[in-house]
Amino acid sequence: MAHEEHKDIVQEVKSTMPDTDTLFELADFFKVFGDSTRIRIMCALFERELSVCCIADIVGMEQSTVSHQLRVLRQENLVKVRRDGKQSYYSLEDEHIQKIFEMGLEHILE
Amino acid sequence: MAHEEHKDIVQEVKSTMPDTDTLFELADFFKVFGDSTRIRIMCALFERELSVCCIADIVGMEQSTVSHQLRVLRQENLVKVRRDGKQSYYSLEDEHIQKIFEMGLEHILE
DNA sequence: TGAATATATGAACAATTGTTCATATTTACA
């Protein structure tokens, strides 16, 4: 390839991209969607807030697995908790999540 | 928790969820977005089609790393290739991808 | 045909991740 043109293209494209830190953060954000247990947890929460043991039953996994994954979801601000007596009720943080979810679904159902 | 109510909730929520296979596929789809190298490749491709070596320069990684990741992107139908002489030019498969990307960006910039 | 360039691929390795088991913490209530 013509050497100068190559360099120009690289520079031009680079200049349009968000900075690297932002893109690393973005990857971390999407990483959360990239696990089937977490996806199923989020999907269950579209319907209503749920306690940990309900979620565990719905997705068919150990309570401790679900707890661990809920922590991941909390750390990325995808869910929030509300304590009520012995139980913790989880719900979705905002509606972005459902939109992203639906777009992914559209893509794979094509 | 009241045992019957718990069971009812589990059944009710389960009935609203897409089937498990679909959710596994969805997780696999998002998995692709969950790596910074791939995110940066996709981001570069928003601007224009690019050869492998241009992409390698833009993201600052080995040619072989980029080739491997492009294969992952191809397998999930996120990019397509066009061969022109010695070079392979990659471009995005559709605009869903950019929309999903932008929604993720919105979320993390909040 | 042979050399040079661009890309693709296989094997190996390190790093990360998801799950489970065991146990700690929190809360309600007898």
Next chain:
DNA sequence: TGTAAATATGAACAATTGTTCATATATTCA
């Protein structure tokens, strides 16, 4: 206060993933 139930957390392990090096394949052009 002690027990039971719900949840959270730490350690360990297996599995998966991303990168690199070395090399194979494909293409152009002398």
